[in-house]
Amino acid sequence: MLNRQIVLIARPHGIPQPHHFEMRTADAPAVGPGQILVENVLLSIDPAQRGYVNDESNYTPPVAIGQVMRGLAVGRVVASNHPGFHAGEHVYGWFGWQDYCACGAEAVLRRVQRRQASLPMAAGVLGINGLTAYIAFSELGAPKPGETVVVTAGAGAVGSLVGQLASLAGCRAIAIVGSEEKGRECVEKFSFAGYINYRRPWADALRHECPNGVDVLFDNVGGDLLDGILRCMNPCGRAIICGTVATTSWIPAPTGLRNEREILTRRLRVAGFVIFDHTSKFDAVAEKLAQLLAQGKLRAEVDIETDIERAPQALVDVYAGRNRGKKLICLRD
């Protein structure tokens, strides 16, 4: 079996581009003792992958030059030397941008339950996107009915779910998006009460859409929007820092408005969130999300391509907001 692999060949500063990668073809790896061999079905394209290749402050060391690109995927176990896994079952984990991955059980984030949802759902709403939306919003957002929730990147794979979870929690959710089309999608599909297009002057629009102030900010972008929204927050508001896509490079360290006085006088709670601190909750939360999906209370869009060589460009597209839902690369059925 041949193994196509997308390999990092140059260290990007900022958003990785296609020229930082190349495709190599090798034999599929042998399965070592205690390992499983996974045949990838769906590669997950995630903004966090920028952080995996930049040599900047992050929660894991960067991918080395010459290594297969780190990434999550849904795959099928095709051989197993591990008593906990059997050939034919599906798993979700760190299998990288390649066709085949031989790995230990520690690479598996979740065993996919086919009864819960389709494989694309397992890679998105039941994967890190939905888990992030649910756990971060409920634990750090601590939403109360009637509160106003602002979600940046509101049409994104995480934001679109936060809008719906906020609505289910009795909150009024406002999306921040990069186009009118995405804004309408947020209102029509993702239960947002309104939207703001940040490519137009947004400060007055923010106050207009949030006449009672902002109680919870679910922030995927950082930058000027974060500065501006913090200044609209109500006393004892909660801000979840989940992503920083608005800043394209952290070297040299960028500057912005000082926020400590806003945090102090408004008594805000600003908390960073990384989903991989919460793996012990994944199965229980995925089950809850699957129930919401089955009940028609949660809607998740997917944007599927099929060419593994397009993976680097797909990541660029996600950063440019050109995806329409969770971006996946489907390699096989």
Add this chain to the structure above:
Amino acid sequence: MLNRQIVLIARPHGIPQPHHFEMRTADAPAVGPGQILVENVLLSIDPAQRGYVNDESNYTPPVAIGQVMRGLAVGRVVASNHPGFHAGEHVYGWFGWQDYCACGAEAVLRRVQRRQASLPMAAGVLGINGLTAYIAFSELGAPKPGETVVVTAGAGAVGSLVGQLASLAGCRAIAIVGSEEKGRECVEKFSFAGYINYRRPWADALRHECPNGVDVLFDNVGGDLLDGILRCMNPCGRAIICGTVATTSWIPAPTGLRNEREILTRRLRVAGFVIFDHTSKFDAVAEKLAQLLAQGKLRAEVDIETDIERAPQALVDVYAGRNRGKKLICLRD
């Protein structure tokens, strides 16, 4: 009875100076229905008072021009039309920079228990300074034995108590101070394990004094120190934003390093703290602090002047770090 009053006569931008105030003398006020008449004994000089006179983002509207300066004090009830208070008892509350204040019960923060400690202690360690140190450090700092706690303005009225509470909690406390003399005081009197003089190059010193990283930051200053310390924090560290004295004016909004990526990747919890959200806990916490004082486990310094006309200069001195402990103006026995 004559009532000397320090009145705000001009709106400062930044730290208020003596020329923003003048002393006026009036008759002592009459006690209205339901009111008490308080004779001030000790005026409390607090960095927060800058915020009370600047027309900038804050948690209360600013003092109006022509009004008596807002401030906390310990005073004696000399007349009472309120069934809950009797002449002769001492109270701590919003009595302002003046000799006499006629006010309702809502101006009283705490009834002073003379058995607990001396009146200067009631105005400091059992007043907002100690209450802030105790409540913010325990609730937002969530200290665990063995952790490293960094305290900015470590020799100040709040910081010096946080150092001791951290030590009592089994933590290793490091003070950030503005002079070698204050640093030595922090180690010799306030149980800090070490100190850093921020008037010297401090980045390497911070790493040297905190070889295991920083778990809790109790920040009274903000600014560049905040930016630098956040970059030394351990995963899941807690930062308490309690004061912003390093920034002298917030108009126009000052800039600094963007911190959202540090907050995200380190999964920090950054929380603003204003003591007046916690009034229901004051009596119970003051009792705990009084016990620690009585047991010799807590030490609090006071720096007492006696001239009411010096109050504005005393506030300038506190901002310049020229006080040696909690700054009070004693008006009478």
